[in-house]
Amino acid sequence: MSFVEYSDCIQDGDVAIVYLGHESMTPVKVKRGAQTQTRYGVIRHSTDLIGQRYGSKVTCSKGGWVYVLHPTPELWTVNLPHRTQILYTTDIATITMMLELKPGSVVCESGTGSGSLSHAILRTIAPTGHLHTVEFHQQRSEKVLEEFKEHRVDHLVTVRNQDACKDGFGVTGVADAVFLDIPSPWEAVRHAKTAMKKHGGRVCSFSPCIEQVQKTCEAFSDQGFEDISSIEVLLRVHDVRTVYLPLPDFGPDPSAQIQPDSTITPPQNHASIAIKTTIPPRDIQGHTGYLTFATKTQDLIIIYLHHKYTGCIL
Template identity: 55%
Template sequence: MSFVEYGDTIQEGDTAIVFLGHESMFPVKVQHGSKTQTKTQILYSTDISLITMMLELKPGSIVCESGTGSGSLSHAIIRTVAPTGHLYTVEFHQQRAEKAMEEFREHKVEHLVTVKNQDVCKNGFGVSNMADAVFLDIPSPWEAIGHAKSALKVEGGRFCSFSPCIEQVQRTCLALEEHGFTEINTLEILLRVYNVRTISLQIPDLGKAAEDNSNPGFDSSNQANQGVMCGSQQQGTAQFKSGVPLREMVGHTGYLTFATKSLS
């Protein structure tokens, strides 16, 4: 007689199912040190607006970013720090870095941005003690915390990291504490859209006896009261606003971790 073996934890050599959605899932073999990459995600307006505010970006700000990806956040940062600020963005993949630089030239903002093709975890941003803010969107942000600290100005510089998994957040927070960052907090932003519509509901006819009992002071012989009741009965319905959330939310699960560089 054969049995199916189960384990409480994933072991080396096990097969795990990467579930991205009901129409997108695939198996991977678990191997120590290996990585599985999925398609590049973009940051939506809800994330971007919070990042811009919490990093305290304004015209003239100096910002370091990694990775550049599709350039969705990069363009938002450039618009915010223009005309006197600058963005230093690092992208690990050469083709993405070249594509981003091409788009910056096409959009005539290349004078506001410097693109570097390198590993930020090993080589950093190429700037020292001059950035007002640093943003990370990489698989292992905890490995780049030291470089982020070096890039930020001496005191008060702001830090933000985007991660889709809470385990990444935990390791990043530990690294931030080890490097002396303060005001560490993590937020999850989800866009919830409601379908608002006007509905008409029938006014229930509870009968004259129910009306008299529900309002002891009601005098059916009073002409004014009769007019009010007649008016309600003639209309027959009442209109209400109804809000129902959509079955699917636009966006993705992700966590934004913020921190401040302290003088130490």
């Protein structure tokens, strides 16, 4: 198992996702001799997991059963330990396409946070790309590196514990894409530019508040980025249901044929029709953040005249 390559069977040291039921999963580090307690009973790693095929049904000690799934960045996103707010798959998918990530891409990211996006980036840029991820919180940067190792993607990533706004990304002229998820992204825009290839590339900033977006757009513009575009993508999940709609009873229809001296025929009770439909969840996540994308074109030789942000020098 690795987060960037499928395996057929579960091996010692893998991270597997135990599927317990609708929207209920839990990640498990597979270790010979270890056990995992679930609500359906105990899973014994040596016998129940190791050597089994991913996707198999595993019967637990209490007789209940679970499925054991191969990890993917998407399953990880809904199962990872939250050390920060995280990015979810809807935004991640948009970021991945809009940054034009693909095998071989070199990407800079800050902050690493809980590593939700990082795993998705690594999946996409493997086996020939590289991720430079910067996290100012020391413990978090250590923890995420540990996870990268467990997930066998550490050869594709460099984790730096520094402040991207002050110290940048630790690389120059190498990145095809830069992603910013920090409180003051505008302070890191010039570092993003420095980190990027001279021929250009794509940059994205994620911010929950519109004021951050406004400042970031201004910084992108001041730094000569083009095609600045802010978007928002919302997920809607539809629950498939069969619903039964009662039919109204308008009473006996006198225009219909009635037998002479008949008693009134009782209205057709229980009458209802069934429809297959979807219903929306009562509440949905109505906002995660704004995604602002921009393109760095090839470095120009001329020097920009800066008017607004005199602090930002090329």
